[in-house]
Amino acid sequence: MTQDKSNVYFDDIPSRPAPVTERGIIAWMRENLFRTAFDTILTLGGLTLVIITIVSSIRWAVTGANWYAIIFNFRSFMVGRYEPELEWRVALAAILVMFFAGMAIRVWVNQIARLLLGVIAFLLLMVLVVPQIIYSTIDVPPNYFSVGNITMTSGQDTFSPLPRVSFLAKSGEIVTLQLASEQIKSDDALANLHGFMDLPTRQLWNEAVDRVELIAERNELEDLLARDLTEPIPIFTAEQREYQLEQLERMTIPDPIIEQYDLNNIVVQVNVLDGSTLQPLGEPVTLTSPEDIATFTIPADGWYILEKVQVSPEDTDGIALLTVTGVHPMLRSLSFTNYLETEDGQVIENQFVDTYVRMLDDYRVVRAVPQIDGEEVPFVVITQHQYRGTRDLQTYLRIYAAPFLQRISGGLTILLLVGVAGYGVAYLLQRTRGEKTTSQYSAWYLIALPPVIWILVAGVSVKGVLNISLVLAAVTFVVFIYYIGMAYGRTYQTIATLIIGSFFMMGVPLIVFDGYGYGLLALFNLFIWLPASIGFLAGSSQFGVREIQEIRPMLLITGGIMLVLFLAPAILTTSGILDTNQTYSDWFLRTSNQRNWSGLLLTMMLTIFGIIAAFPLGIGLALGRRSNLPAIKYICVLYIELIRGSPFITVLFFMQLLIPLINADFADIPNSIRALIGVIMFSAAYLAENVRGGLQAIPPGQAEAARALGLSGWQITMFITLPQALRIVIPALVGQFISLFKDTSLVAIVGLIDLTGFVNTMVIQTEFIGTRAEGLFFITLIYFVFSYLMGYVSRLLEASGSGSTRKL
Amino acid sequence: MSTANPTAPKQIEITLPKFLRDLRVLQAISQIVFVLAVTTALSILIVSVAQQLQARGAVPNYTFLSLRSGIPLSEAPDWYDVNDTFFDTFTVGIINTLRVVSIGLVLSTILGVFLGIFLLSSNWLIRTISRAYVEILRNSPLLVQLYFWYYVFMLNLPRDETGIPGEGIFVIPLRAPLYIILGVLIWLFYARRTISPPGVLGGVLLGAVGMELIIAVFGYNLALMLILAIIGGAAFFFAERITKNELQVGRIQGIGLLFTLQYLAALGFTLLERIGALSYANATWLEVHPAFFISRSGFISPEFLSTQNTLPWLGISLLGLIIAIGLNNYWRDISERTGRFIPRTTYATLIFLVICGGAWLFFSSQPAPDTVTVGDGEEAVTMPVEQAREEELLTIHQDAKISSAPLVILLPQSERTRFGTRILSGSQISPEYAALLIGLVIYTSAFIGEIVRAGIQAVPYGQIEAARSLGLTMPQTLRLIILPQALRVIIPPMGNQYLNLSKNSSLATAIAFADTYAVGLSIMNTSGQSITGFSIVLLVYLTMSLVISAVMNFVNSRFQLVTR
Structure with missing residues (x-):
């Protein structure tokens, strides 16, 4: 009997893709973001919050912030007023720390090595390659200079376009000058001006912006008052309406700025002079129409003078705007030099000299500003030649990001490579001497490191x-x-x-x-x-x-x-x-003079030596508190609770106040050391509590067994309970280290210039008034990176079981 | 092992006199030596400090407290004056510290608990945001955060506050509190209903968002609101006919409820105004008038004024509270004895609300006082209200107080003068206080959030599964199963955070807020009494720490598992 199977379908059913709502990204979103109505609202709310936060902070960073404050003060943030001629010792200390950190990572927390390698590669890429790409692809924003005989007033200041300004330039750079024509077509165009501009230009821009804003405000108010009459619910009360009408009357719109000043209706002659010889680089160029372009090629590095005068009509108060490339704003700063030969053969050794820094690329020159007829030609200083107007991402990258990355590239590269080298050395040691020996070596090096750091930094x-x-x-x-x-x-x-x-x-x-x-x-x-x-x-x-x-x-x-x-x-x-x-x-x-310790250096010294010096004291207090001798116990309890009950700031203040009172000679002890003593006293009490926690966690059987073996009380503590307790509290100790690292910022209140204190100092520099947000952002970043890394390592240690007494 | 070396010299046993080998004697001696060492060190310290101070002509004493301080304080109660004594100045500092700490504790706990729940949210985005919030805040110094909140946030707010909305002014309309009240009410009433509470809650939230959108598009319009209210009411009652899905029914009812109540609240505000509880108010105007101002000179919020009927009303409300709690306990006993279910919390809340509201209606139906005392001190004159109003002798506050309502809410009002705006009414919070409070609360909440998360995670998941299998709803599980167990883990570290907050409040000095430490510092400088001034400051903080830890210990002992 044969079966007829022709009506049976033997092929597999054609496979269809899984429904999009059940697999992949959409399913994930359904599961994790939009499960219920409540969830959806939360997600949307959270998303709005995140977008608002991120967008507004990026907008501020790119268009609002003045990051020169950070770039220029970078050294102060790191070591502050530490003696420059001894700075190599701090660098050496940092290198040593990085080297042994690299070793320690290989030995104890090897599991994050690959991640760290990725981070290091990324950082190196950022500081070595990215600035070069930015320099070669993005143009510098334009500069605007004014020319003319006009005298302008702003508040109580009067100023007029400078006939000559000096600037720094490098060989091969090209300076071009051109009458700005696009920017003076209308007031709106003038208000949209953006770039570095000198004082008269800024005044013009300000007036144009004010006028445009006033017009907008007036229109809005008129609109509001008209709507007030038509809408069912009045917007204003009668009193408010009266007030607003009064305001409206006061808003008189001035004449267009372009017409007021009769911009670019003069003939301008420009030239560039060599700063040292005062010889012109070429024939003076006369600019009459926007098509005229004056071009000068810089022959050698150094000072140059830009000469720009109104030639006709001769006696009128005319003003013209020039678009200039190749002239960049600068800053004068005091910097320390070990050895320097000036042009006239003088040798400057180990002293502070005026340095002129071109903000754009950190090009530094020590030679003085050129002089004409015995008078210094004013240079293009950033305080008077500021960036105004909208700033876009490219400008941000070119004038802030790239110089900053370049500024930190040298130090960061060396430190990162040293860290990698330390890792490699530990790897080699493990291969040749075995893991246990390497681990012992690293431990001993780490123990020896703090005194070495202290000797290097303090001398x-x-x-x-x-x-x-x-x-x-x-x-x-x-x-x-x-x-x-x-x-x-x-x-x-x-x-x-x-x-x-x-x-x-x-x-x-x-x-x-x-x-x-x-x-x-x-x-x-x-x-x-x-x-x-x-x-x-x-x-x-x-x-x-x-x-x-x-x-x-x-x-x-x-x-x-x-x-x-x-x-x-x-x-x-x-x-x-x-x-x-x-x-x-x-x-x-x-x-080194310990009064000069400041910046990150001070923060680090206070943290590291605060913890290390507090260690013996803390252990002693913990043992004392667990002692069964009441007098010792209660004195320790009193100390611990007194310190823990009072704010850190009072302990710091007490040290500042008390130490000079103990002995008149102690008044010489620098603030930083007084603060360090305060930190030690403070952290000892907290350390004691941590260690006590560890001691309490040791099962009593351990001590009983030791006693049964005939060990004395001291021996039990030193060889049985304390080592186990310290092992248990490693994560807690790292936690305390982190919180102390953050708490050292309080020394800023008692007048020390640590990382936080320096921000307060920075904002009173005339160049950088009002840059507190930038400073706070930068130091928060530093604090965050250090604390987060330490916390991360501590969590790894905890997870790897290094802290537990018995590995299960 | 030790016998393996026969060539070693024989170890000589130390034979001390017998009493010196007695452990008790040794202990006593060591203690005496230790105490002597400590006291010697301390006395050397004290003597040298005293000598130094004497040489400077500043002998430590506490009598200086009764001298005139002459320290002007920007943040002080009305009674404080420059000519007051140092003691008064200290008192002001302590009051300011307590203001920050007490409110900070409450707010950071609330924020921290929400954060802890968000950290465990099943919503990935919320979880990630909370994690980032916690990590950023925990890993940067509080001082830097305070600088940020004061110098970057507070001082960059708009300079002036004005009465016109939309001029860079942050406006919180009065419907915002309504949403919160509604949420709480729904929690109370729907928690045990068979109808899905998440549905209703979600519906209310959707409704609130929708309402805000409608208002944003069409503006606040009473006619439109009435239409919405009618639609909402219809939806509420016919929801079960529309769909059978419980969740959907809940949602529709939630939306309907919100739309209806929104209108009723507007009517309620009008009613409140009619009975004199809200002065200068009408329902629509309330929507337009900013109830909260934020500007560079701080926060301004509505003011609560007491009238002659405040105390009696509060007394009756307290009585109501006692009755409600009593009844609640009574019903609980009945439930426990008989096993009969009584929604006692709902009933008790209702009873309390009815008593409060009834008393309010009773008092506000009384006639308002018709005479008022104008002027102060000896020049005070009592005259009829009408006359005083006509002669414009009354301040806004005095005028508002002429009411029979137990409490009067005075909305903030400002007046433009030539020198900027002047605040006429509303309680003001200085930017320093606001920055300090924001900074402390946000910083501490990050730590509390982590503690709450850890506490909730410490409850075994089996407990939740068991609760679910017994048929408890999620709120019930949270309230009856998770929280009591989590609290045992949460309370001890929470106490530590409270202590930290109270101590961290001393950072106020960095942003020029006159707290105990800052005031103490200026007293030390002015009076020259550094050591004594310092001791008082220390005493204040120690006492505060002691009180907080005592309270937390008490709470902890109440919540700990009782074991034999």
Whole structure:
């Protein structure tokens, strides 16, 4: 029996695309943006909000803001008034930090390496390639200069077009001059003028804009008053209507500006002179009609003078507008120079000189403004030759973005490459020495880094070197006593060594040399008995573990180093080889004036050393608070709660107020150091609470087990609970670091010029009055990038489980 | 291991006198040493500071508080005068701090809770915006934000406020509060109905947007509003005939409700004016007249004036509140005993509203006072109202107060003078106060938002699923299941944020707002009493911190899980 299957359809049903509303972008939008009516309204509202915010901020950034304030003050934002001749040390410190940051990333948070590489490549592209593209593709916005014999008044100022202005130009650039014709066709055209313009031109533009606006306002009011009568609900009350009518009467429209000034109806002669020789570059060119173009090619870099005069009719008050290319606004600034040879053979070394900066491309010249008949020819200064009128994206890119990127390109490139190099070195180390060794190395480098940074940035005096030598002697003493304990155990002799040694480390430096600076370092030696005792306990608990022959060389080495470090200052000073009172200004790492610390440098120093110095204090307070001895406990509680209950600003203020009152000599302590002490006191209390949290999180079984093994109280704390607690609180510590980084901005209130404080300084510079928004935007960006990066790394650390005591 | 080395010298055991090996004695000694060290350090500090101060001729004392301060304060209550004492100056500073902190706490909590919910929204855009908001605000310093709000935001607002809308003035029409009231009412009435509450809420929101669009296009027109109200009312009652979909019915009813109530509110405003509660008001004019001004010289909002009937009315309202709460508790007991469902919250709210409204109607139906006291001090004269009005002796405030209504809302009014505008009525908020409050609230809300998000996420999702399977609605789940559990996690860190806000309010000094710290600073400079002045400032902040943490501890203990 055969089955007839001809009526059965065996082919697959033709596949159709999934409905558009169920797959892809539309489905995603349905799911995530427009699920319900409420959702839709939220989405639309949110979208409006985002668009308004983004559009208005971009519009402000592109058309409103004056970013020269940032470009010009970039150095001040970074290091402020730090001594320029010592600046290389700050750069070195930054390079070191980047190098070890690169290493640390390879060692501990390798998972973001690829992302970071992408970011670095993007940044390098931005600072190295983008400015060049912009420079080569976008033209500079036009300049407008005025010519004529007219005298204009604006408020109490009177001014007239300058017959000569000096400017900076580079070899090969072309200066062209032409009568502006398009711009003077009507008042509307004049009001639409945009570009850099000198004072008379700006006055013309202002008047034109005012007139156009007045006409618009009048029309609007007339319209409103007409509607007021026709509409059912009156717009104005009777009183208001009367007032508005009065206003309308007051609005008298002046004659068109073009006619008032009779623009461009004069004959103008222009020429360009060399700044040093005062020889003209060519024959003077007479401009009578818009078709006439004067062109001058600049032969060499340097100063030039633009000469522009009205030739006929001779005695009338005429005025003409010129469109000029190749002349750009400039600024005069004081800058520090290490070595400079002027044209007349003078050598300037290590002093501040007037520098002239062309804002457009940061072209800097130290030579003075050219003079004619003993008088300086006024140069095209940005305060009087400002950008006016609408600004578009291209102008923004050309005059602000590209110069800014170029300004930061050098430093950023080096830092990024150093970071990559650090990453590479760590990678090589891991390949050759193994991961564990590399991780140990990195940890030690990171621990050694802060003192190195401090020495680099702050510098050391002769006195300081001696102090450091004594402190290092004290540190070696701790190691020495550790080995002593390890070799000989707890005997009368070793305990006597501990006590006598500590006494020497404490007392002798104070008594013998009177040179401890502010005694801050001496403070360390005063408390040497504490680490020494801990070291002794730690060492003696390992008594007999290792052969005495193994330990002896270590004993000899540490003892020798200790003696040398301890005795060298004594010998050097008492024999008169080094005079502690001399300043040694050519000293390799001479001290920088800490009053000059400002900008990002100050913010960073306060944050880093605020946390690091607060660490021992914080741990001590946390242990004290958990102590079962009531007196110690409550004193610690009192300190912690007192600080935590009062605002940071009061702590800072208290330090500023109190320190000079403690001792008259302390009045010399610079503000920045007073603030640093305040920061340390403040963050110690918060650190203590964090560490206490960690200590409380350790299961009591740990301490009980340690006790069962026969460890003493100190040993349990030092070797069992504290290390685990510190591991747990790593994320919290990073969080505190971030919040301290932000909180250091409060030093601006007590008069320090940190990143925030500098914005307040910047807005009182005459060139940059009213640029607070730009400054705040820039520093917010810096704060945000640093805090967000640190927070991100902390979250990665948390996720990777580095903080947990036991990896599950 | 330690026995592995026989050549090592024998460790000598330290034999101290017996009492020195007693742990208690050792502890006592170490404590005494520590206390001695601390007190010695402190006393050296105090002595040297005292000497230095003595040398400068400024012996610390607290008697200076009763001297004349001579410090003018821009932000001070009416009673404060330059000739008042330092104590009064301090008081003003403390009042200003409390003004900022108390309002800041409330506002940042509200904003933070919304933010926390937005951070968990299923709407991708809202979630992303909230995330960006939180990250930007948390990662930039508060001081920079305050500078932004004061110098960049407040000081760039339009210079003058005027009475004409649309002249660069920010206008919030009085229908805006109506939308909020309506939202709350719907929440109350529809939360337990079978009809879909999200539908009604969505409908109301759609209606509000539509209403704003209609007003934007056609202008505010009472006739048009009446037509819309009639259409809305019809839609409300016939919604169930139009469609069977519950959600759609809810939406249509929501839109209808809003359109109807919009008109009723306009009538209500007229009514309020008739009974004398709103002076200088008529319903349409209310829509045109700006109720809130924002300008460079701060915010101006409607003013609430008390009249002779205010206190009795407040008393009766309080009584109403007590009765409502009592009844609520009584019904709850009944419900718990019998298992019978009573919509007690709705009833209690209604009872409270009825008592308040009834008392209001009673008082406002009384005749208004016909005499008024003009002038102050000894020159005060009592005369009939008519006469005073004719002779123009009354200020706007005095005139508005001549009313039998318990509360009078006085809308802001300004007068143009030759020197700019002058504010005649309306309560004014200075730009410094506004900037500080905005800055603090927005900064703190970012942290609170994160706390709320974490708290809600800490509630296991099974709880929500269980609640849903029991048939609880989403609001009920939120109120009865999620929030009580989330609050346990939220409250402790929230307390920290409150403390931070109270301490951060001291940054007011950066934007020249006269708070405790700023006032303390100028007192220290004027009087030369730096240490004592500082101690008072510190005491104020410590007390405030202490009070806040005590309250938060109490709240925390109320919400914690009771375990055995």
